[in-house]
Amino acid sequence: MNLDSVVAELKFDAVGLIPTVAQEATTGEVLMVAYMNEDAVRETIETGFATYYSRSRKTLWRKGETSGNRQRLIGLYVNEYGDSLLLKVEQIGGAACHLGYKSCFHRQLMVGEWRVIAERVFDPDQVYGD
Numbered sequence: 180m181n182l183d184s185v186v187a188e189l190k191f192d193a194v195g196l197i198p199t200v201a202q203e204a205t206t207g208e209v210l211m212v213a214y215m216n217e218d219a220v221r222e223t224i225e226t227g228f229a230t231y232y233s234r235s236r237k238t239l240w241r242k243g244e245t246s247g248n249r250q251r252l253i254g255l256y257v258n259e260y261g262d263s264l265l266l267k268v269e270q271i272g273g274a275a276c277h278l279g280y281k282s283c284f285h286r287q288l289m290v291g292e293w294r295v296i297a298e299r300v301f302d303p304d305q306v307y308g309d
Contacts, residue, residue, distance in 0.1 A: 196232060215231055223252060228242070251268060
């Protein structure tokens, strides 16, 4: 595989990012949406584990580095325009969400308000501290 040619086909935005959806490979459940820069894409392909770009910290974010809730890459897909990615992953550790839920999409609009529809897998205060 020529990693340079693979990355060259992607269309990063003006700040060098591409939106990325992480989906549980076995169930199809959407776990999270994040961004990748070129380095994150390369590292994900090279290591087989999801690496994203943290827009708030402005650095690579190796999923599960602190919590242990890693994402093993099963498949990497690109849309027809080359401007967004889908990672099919094995969610290791049970939770993709930094708030301790399996999915970041753990709230649903019900009767005019957002309600939590999932149980926490872990307590974020115990994992990340203050």
